[in-house]
Structure formats: structure tokens, C-alpha cells
Amino acid sequence: MRPEILFPLFVAVESLKGVGPRMAPAVHRLAGPLVRDLMFLAPTGLIRRREMTVQTAVAGEVGIFDLIIGGLTKPGRPGLPFKLRANDETGFLTLVWFGGSEAWIRKQCPDGERRIVSGKVETFNDLVQIAHPDYVVSAEKRDEIVPVEPVYPATQGITSRQVRKLVMTAMESLPDLAEWQDAAWLAKQAWPSWPDAMKALHAPESEIDLDPQAPARARLAFDELLAHQLALARRRRNRQAVRAPRLAPGAAAERLLAALPFTLTGAQQRAVADIRRDLASGEQMARLLQGDVGSGKTAVAALVLADAIDSGFQAALMAPTDILARQHHERLAPLFAEVGVACALLTGRDPASVRRPVLEGLAGGRLPLVIGTHALFQDSVQFHRLGLAVIDEQHRFGVRERQRLLDKGGADGAVHLLTMSATPIPRTLELTQYGELDVSRLDEKPPGRRPIKTAVLPLDRLGEVAVRLKAAIEGGAQAYWICPLIEESEHIDLAAAEDRARDLGKLMGRPVGLVHGRMPGPERETVMQSFLDGHLPLLVATTVVEVGVDVPNATLMVIEHAERFGLAQLHQLRGRIGRSDKPSACTLLYGQSETGLGKTAVERLDILRRTEDGFEIAEADFRIRGGGDPLGLKQSGFPAYRFADPMAHAGLIRAAADDAQLILGRDPGLTSNRGRAVQMLEALFDWRSGRPSGD
Structure with missing residues (x-):
């Protein structure tokens, strides 16, 4: 229940004088629907x-x-x-x-x-x-x-001065709350009290007061981070209190390990040990397996899927697209067949004649392992005894979608969850996105993977690159050609990609594939499957498509206007090649303005040329950008903070996570004076599922 003292902050902005039917939509867009949201709108x-x-x-x-x-x-x-x-x-x-x-x-x-x-x-x-x-x-x-x-920010229908007037009206509801931060610690940081910080936020005296490190802003950022970390820590503790089946490796897992055509890396061995420790604990596992492109996440997942089957339970692997699910099935089904485990495939595009025996096998317990798409959490899918769910590309699924799959467990207890992500992020930022999960990192690549040779060339050598690409394709190679983001317009992107595909098709003298975000899913996957099968030698893609398929024969990539891409995006794109023992090469073509290539762009491209280590690249991106939307944070599901900036307040994230653990460790029920004040903080920011209300 929300404390009564906060009620005035959680009423609609329409309750404020001056916010009528015409202005309300603009206020909602700018700040949010609540008086609290206006109060939290910082001047820029x-x-x-x-x-x-x-x-x-x-x-x-x-x-x-x-x-x-x-x-x-x-x-x-x-x-x-x-x-x-x-x-x-x-x-x-x-x-x-x-x-x-x-x-x-x-x-x-x-x-x-x-x-x-x-x-x-x-x-x-x-x-x-x-x-x-x-x-x-x-x-x-x-x-x-x-x-x-x-x-203040302004938008159509409301000016900055009108916003300021409304913010000042909202500030009249500022409550006198008990302090949740330690007074001595606040003094050491030279930070103001919460009400003084709020007042200083809206009364800057100089540009210094607008800096994220200014005392008032840093104080409010820490409060927000602490509220978030408390919510994540509570979710972790609640999950750890849930009974779950104890799973352990057996004969199938041992035979599967022996059947792998390679030796596990040290990182893979550590990840398997982490996961098995969770599975044997009797508490529900919720672990993220974070690994760079080609680091061997699927092999780790296969071994722990076998653990569930060895323990008498069923296991499921869910992927976001039909083609990725089929790819997992094509790789894993033969391996599991060698150890006597049946592995079925279930997607939304399967005809009823294919779906029926799979559904019956899962419900009756005859099918121990299924790989599929969103179809797995549909109501028609019933498991006899689901013990472990593995979700690939976890950021592509919503919280409710993941939960619908976990809800298919039975009387044995909660379903264990292993999620996988191929987007390396700095350790500090892991806390903001995955704070309620345990994290295992795969920071080594399996032996046999050859390095990708990366060249950085000016755009005026595009014709030369295309001719070399033609010669390589005539020699049997396959290649990606990535078109740039020209403007914030999908239509313009598409036109540029279509032109490039047409020109390259004429040069190659053979069909060229084209995929883009406006294509219907089945049509896009048909083109991707044709490329995967080797029928198309060249695939042209716009920036709006995530090329997440594994094509071992694809060894070449050209990225136009690479200076317009973020480091993480370039790294993920480049990771589509170099997935076999064949030599691979990536060419980054950059354009120059009249003033030349900017210093930051030069540094980004040079980092890509020097290293393939996704975690090193992520750290460099963190350092170079220092703000904005680093590492594609919006796409990666990072929280929509109001005061905190994951870049500027990186040090505060770790401190807030430690403080949250300390508070709950000393006072699990939050019954002390500080505990009750902390509950007020949580209610003030109202974090739910890791996101604040009003966003």
C-alpha cells in the first residue's frame, strides 16, 4: 500500500490548475500522467x-x-x-x-x-x-x-515557461519525508537532504548545478538507483525463496559432453558449474548467460538441458524467430539423438498435423525436450513435468511472455530459468539491467575460430570493394552488405538498400537477397533461409533488421557509412561472419564531411579494427560516448531513469547495489526507522518489474 503522505503526488496532472484537456496530452508526453512526474522533470x-x-x-x-x-x-x-x-x-x-x-x-x-x-x-x-x-x-x-x-523541455502544445509554472505548482505538494540516507554519509558526500535536493533541482544558480555530478542531482540519482536496486534485490530474494526441483547431471549429460566436437573453454566450464550449482540448490534459478558472438552459449545450454532430462524433467529452449529456433533444432537434435533423447520443434508456422503429435508428446511426458518460438507459451501447450526453460536472445521477449512459459511448471515447484544474451555490456551496467539475475560471462571464444580481418576504407573505394567481393563470391564465398542509416526514416533506408541490392545484382550477374524491417516476418525468413541454404550468395540488409542467423559459409561483410553506427552495433553485425574455421574479412566503409571524419568516429573504427573482444568494445563504447543512448540501451531494455544516468553515475550504481544488499541484510522486513523510510523511497519511485510507473 502506498503511504498516505504520498497521495498528493500520485494524483493525475489534470488536478493541477492550468492543465486542461488540451494541455494534458502534452504534459503526459513530456513528463508523465502524475503530479510526481512533473516534480521529477529536471530542467535542461x-x-x-x-x-x-x-x-x-x-x-x-x-x-x-x-x-x-x-x-x-x-x-x-x-x-x-x-x-x-x-x-x-x-x-x-x-x-x-x-x-x-x-x-x-x-x-x-x-x-x-x-x-x-x-x-x-x-x-x-x-x-x-x-x-x-x-x-x-x-x-x-x-x-x-x-x-x-x-x-524545461517543451513540446507541441506547451512551452518551457508553462512547464516551469506547472512544475512550481507540483512542488507545492512536496512532502516532508523521513530521511532514508545516513546523515553522516550524506555529510561526507556533501549532499543535501531530499527536500533541499528537490528544491535545488528546480532552482539552478549556474550551469554547474545542471551537471549530473552536482550535489542535488547526484543525491537524487542515488535515491533513484537505490530504489531500483532495492526492487531488484527484493525480486531476487522472493525468487530464491521459491521451491524448485533439484536437478543434477547424469548419463545423458555425460554422453552429450563426450559427443561435443570440441573441448569446452574455461569460461564455458565455469558457466556450467555456476548453473549446476543453482539447479541443485532447491531454489528457483534465474541466471543470465552473457556471451559474445560465437562464445559457445548454445553448448552450455545443451549440457544443462540434459541435466534436467537426466533428473526426470522436461526442458524447453525458446528463440525469438522461427529461423533461429529451426537453426537450434538442426544443431541440437542430432546431438541429443546420439545420447537417446528425442528433441522436437514447435513453431507458430507448423501445420496442425505437425503440431498435434508434439503437443501430445509434451503433455504425456513422452517428449523430454522441445525447441520453439513464442508458440511454446501458448495456452495449447501443456507440459507433463517442465523443470528448465532456456530463453535465447532474452531481450526480444517481454516479462509477461517469459513468465507465461515459466507458469507451465507443475506440482514439483517453480521452473528454473536460464536466459542468454549476445550483447556484451560493462559490468557496472549489468546491475541496472540484470540486477535481479545471477550472471555468468563467457569471455573466451572456442578454439578453432579464426580472427576476422577488419579493414577501414574511405567510401570512395566502394567500387573497388564491390569488384573484390564479386571475385570472392565467384570463388564460392557468401557475404553480407549492410546499408547505412541515412536519416531517421525507414522509407529512405529501404530505398537506399533496394538501390544497392539492384546495383550489386547487376554487378554480380546473379540474384541478391534483400531483407528489411518492413518485410512480413515469413517473407524475411524465407530470404534468410535461402541465404542460409547457400542459394543466395549475397544478402543486403538495412539497419533496421537484426541479422541473427548463423551462416558458417558467410565469410565476408561490407558495412557502408560505418561511422554512423555505434560500436556495439558494428560489433554485433561483424559477428555474423567468422563463425567457422574459414578466414573471414569485414570492410568498414566510412564517408567524410567537408570537415573530415570526427575524432570520435576515428576512435570507434580504430577499436573495431584492433579487437574482436565484445566486452572490451563495450567498455570502450561506455568510455567514448559518456551519455546519450550508449550500447543501444533503449533497445536492450535498460530502465527509464529520471535522475540517474548510467554513464555519468556509473560509480553510484555499484554503491546503490551494495547499499540495497546491506539494508535488506540488516533489516529484511524493513521494520526499523530507516527500513520504513526506505519503503517510502520505493513507493516514491514506484518501481514495478524494474520500471517506474508513468513511463
Whole structure:
């Protein structure tokens, strides 16, 4: 239950004066639906004003002038502005409005009246002018013009100043809450109390106060991170309290290990040991297996799937696409057949005649292992005794979708969960995305994988690269050609990819595949399957498609305008080749503006040229970007923080995670004074499933 003291913060923004039916949608888009959301909307800049006279006015600065209004000059033709003459004791200036209303201007600025005017000073023909003044008020309202004004985000239907007014109204509901942070620790950090931090957030005095490391912002960021980490820690503890079957390796797992055509790497052995320790604990496992492209996640999954079967339970492996599920089945079914374990495939595209025996086998317990897509969590699928679920590309599934599969367990207890991800991220950021999971890392590649030779070339050598590609394809190679993101427009992306596919098809003298995000799933998978089967030598892809299929014969990749891609995206794309013992090569083609290639772009491409280590690349991306949307965080499901920045506050993430564990370790029920205050913090941010309400 939410504490009563917080009720005023969790009412609709429509309850605030000035938020009517027209403005409400804009406020929702900008901040959220609650008064709390407006209170948490931080200013992004500030306007600094100082008192000026016409004689002391400085172009480029924002001044406050005490003026006598003169005559209004109307525009002689469309496109020209209204001009209003005004003066003080030191000289004259001109107030300018383009497209203004004569009636409004005359009402605001009556001829001969005194007005306090604020705006950015400009000079035109050596005369001082202010275009579209920020304020024009009577002398009695001079206090409305503040020397330092916070600037808030704005959107269609609401201005920054209107937002500021609403935020100030929301701040009137600021409650007096008990402190949840240790007073001595706050003093050591030189951080303010929570109410003082909130007030300072909305009253910046300089640009320093807008920095993420400013005391008020850092304090609020830590509060938010602590609330999130507490939610994740609680979920982990709740999960660990759930009874689950004890699974252990047996004959099938031993025979499967012997049948593998390679020796496990040290990282794979450690991951298997981690997972088996969880499976044998009697508590529900929820572990992430994070490994770079080609690190051998599937082999680890196969061994622990065998553990479940050895223990008398069924196991399921779920993949996000039909083609990836079929690929897993084609690889694993023969291995499991060698050890006497039947492995079925179930996808949404299977005809009823194929689905029926699979469904009957799962319900009757005759099928111990199934590999499939979203079809696995449909109501028609019933398991006799499901003990372990493995989910590949876990970020492609929602929380509810994963839970629907886990809910198919029976009387033996909760289903163990192993999720897999091929997106390397820095360890600090793991805490924000996977804080409630145990994490195993595969940071070694299996032996036999040959390094990918990466070349960085200017775009004007595209023709030369295409000719070399043709020669390689004629020699039996397969290749990817990745088209760039030209603008934030899928339509333009598609047109560029179609043109490139047509041109390359003419050069190659044979059909060229094309996949893009607008294609229906079945059509896209048909093209991918044709490429996988070797019928298409070249696949052209737009940036909107995630090429997640394993084509061992594909050994070449060309990426146009590589400087426009993020490091993580380039690494994931490059990881589609080099998946066999054949030599592979990736060419990064970069374009240059008139000012040349930027320093950051040069550094990114050089890192790709030097290393294939996804974790090293992720750390470099973390370091280089320092903000924005690093590593594709939005796509990767990172929380929508309001104050915290995973880049700027990396150090606070670890501290918040440690503090959350310490708090719950000392006071599991949160019954102490600090525990009750911490519960208030959780309620204030209202984290649910790792995300705050209102987003």
C-alpha cells in the first residue's frame, strides 16, 4: 500500500490548475500522467539575465530593461515584422515580432506606458533590438522576471515557461519525508537532504548545478538507483525463496559432453558449474548467460538441458524467430539423438498435423525436450513435468511472455530459468539491467575460430570493394552488405538498400537477397533461409533488421557509412561472419564531411579494427560516448531513469547495489526507522518489474 503522505503526488496532472484537456496530452508526453512526474522533470538549461540600459546592452546576452513604450510600425508587406520603438534615459531600442498580432502587441505595450522588458539583445544596422521578448510586464510585476530562469523541455502544445509554472505548482505538494540516507554519509558526500535536493533541482544558480555530478542531482540519482536496486534485490530474494526441483547431471549429460566436437573453454566450464550449482540448490534459478558472438552459449545450454532430462524433467529452449529456433533444432537434435533423447520443434508456422503429435508428446511426458518460438507459451501447450526453460536472445521477449512459459511448471515447484544474451555490456551496467539475475560471462571464444580481418576504407573505394567481393563470391564465398542509416526514416533506408541490392545484382550477374524491417516476418525468413541454404550468395540488409542467423559459409561483410553506427552495433553485425574455421574479412566503409571524419568516429573504427573482444568494445563504447543512448540501451531494455544516468553515475550504481544488499541484510522486513523510510523511497519511485510507473 502506498503511504498516505504520498497521495498528493500520485494524483493525475489534470488536478493541477492550468492543465486542461488540451494541455494534458502534452504534459503526459513530456513528463508523465502524475503530479510526481512533473516534480521529477529536471530542467535542461537556464537563462541568465542581468539589468541593462540601452547604452550598456551587450549583444548575445539576455537583458532586463526598464522602458517607455513608443510607436508601433506595422509591416509593409507579408514577411516583415512588427517594430515597436522604446527607450530609457540612455537611448532607444526596437522590439521586434515576426508574425505577431497587432492587437496583442498594443494591449501588452500601450503607447507611452512603462514596461519591464526582457530578451536576448541583438544589433541590427548598429541599432539595439530584441526579437520576440521573453517578458513584457508592468513595473508592478517586475518580480516575475527572475535573474536565473530554469529552462524545461517543451513540446507541441506547451512551452518551457508553462512547464516551469506547472512544475512550481507540483512542488507545492512536496512532502516532508523521513530521511532514508545516513546523515553522516550524506555529510561526507556533501549532499543535501531530499527536500533541499528537490528544491535545488528546480532552482539552478549556474550551469554547474545542471551537471549530473552536482550535489542535488547526484543525491537524487542515488535515491533513484537505490530504489531500483532495492526492487531488484527484493525480486531476487522472493525468487530464491521459491521451491524448485533439484536437478543434477547424469548419463545423458555425460554422453552429450563426450559427443561435443570440441573441448569446452574455461569460461564455458565455469558457466556450467555456476548453473549446476543453482539447479541443485532447491531454489528457483534465474541466471543470465552473457556471451559474445560465437562464445559457445548454445553448448552450455545443451549440457544443462540434459541435466534436467537426466533428473526426470522436461526442458524447453525458446528463440525469438522461427529461423533461429529451426537453426537450434538442426544443431541440437542430432546431438541429443546420439545420447537417446528425442528433441522436437514447435513453431507458430507448423501445420496442425505437425503440431498435434508434439503437443501430445509434451503433455504425456513422452517428449523430454522441445525447441520453439513464442508458440511454446501458448495456452495449447501443456507440459507433463517442465523443470528448465532456456530463453535465447532474452531481450526480444517481454516479462509477461517469459513468465507465461515459466507458469507451465507443475506440482514439483517453480521452473528454473536460464536466459542468454549476445550483447556484451560493462559490468557496472549489468546491475541496472540484470540486477535481479545471477550472471555468468563467457569471455573466451572456442578454439578453432579464426580472427576476422577488419579493414577501414574511405567510401570512395566502394567500387573497388564491390569488384573484390564479386571475385570472392565467384570463388564460392557468401557475404553480407549492410546499408547505412541515412536519416531517421525507414522509407529512405529501404530505398537506399533496394538501390544497392539492384546495383550489386547487376554487378554480380546473379540474384541478391534483400531483407528489411518492413518485410512480413515469413517473407524475411524465407530470404534468410535461402541465404542460409547457400542459394543466395549475397544478402543486403538495412539497419533496421537484426541479422541473427548463423551462416558458417558467410565469410565476408561490407558495412557502408560505418561511422554512423555505434560500436556495439558494428560489433554485433561483424559477428555474423567468422563463425567457422574459414578466414573471414569485414570492410568498414566510412564517408567524410567537408570537415573530415570526427575524432570520435576515428576512435570507434580504430577499436573495431584492433579487437574482436565484445566486452572490451563495450567498455570502450561506455568510455567514448559518456551519455546519450550508449550500447543501444533503449533497445536492450535498460530502465527509464529520471535522475540517474548510467554513464555519468556509473560509480553510484555499484554503491546503490551494495547499499540495497546491506539494508535488506540488516533489516529484511524493513521494520526499523530507516527500513520504513526506505519503503517510502520505493513507493516514491514506484518501481514495478524494474520500471517506474508513468513511463
